[in-house]
Amino acid sequence: QSALTQPPSASGSPGQSVTISCTGTSSDVGGFNFVSWYQQHPGKAPKLIVYEVSKRPSGVPDRFSGSKSGNTASLTVSGLQAEDEADYYCNSYAGSNNYVVFGGGTKLTVL
């Protein structure tokens, strides 16, 4: 199973917007609308912030939004805040054989 491709790092100043990409193939990201995003602070478990490409769980600020085009999904964080500094991981359903694949993670720095 190949990991989804994410940029290793991203950054932005408070109040700005940042977009993180997640590139897969037609067998995962492009083939299903089950892409999710996780936020992970150091020493903590991942937290689901987007599921089914663009839906947010209850309690997740609407500053976090997801989208997908072809084989690439994206997470946009608007109005950056200091507490948004964390690692972000995408994953995608990959069918009954491979089930799920994760991206390698993106470290978001708030300047």
Add this chain to the structure above:
Amino acid sequence: QVQLQESGPGLVKPSQTLSLTCTVSGGSISGYYWSWIRQPPGKGLEWIGYISYSGNARYNSLLRSRVTIPVDMSKNQISLRLSSVTAADTAVYYCARESQMMGKTGEFAQWGQGTLVTVSS
């Protein structure tokens, strides 16, 4: 609110079997798929496998020959058994629950806090 708690030895010798338990509280195992996911120090997440409340299991093809994930409904627990471990299996191990009841989409809404397992002699 359902809570997941991993437990087990923090140190395992090479070639031995890693055994962990995930205890679910505040809710039942029934109706959901439960996964084990690991994260080597400083690295990304890797899905290990899942088990359903009915005992249906599927494993990562790279680990399939070494992994079993049993479920104990009476104790509300899911376990992980990983045999013939090496240093490459050193990681934080998480148990996680799918976001939707009966859902099998790889979207994990509930996570345990994770437990670090080090493989070393």
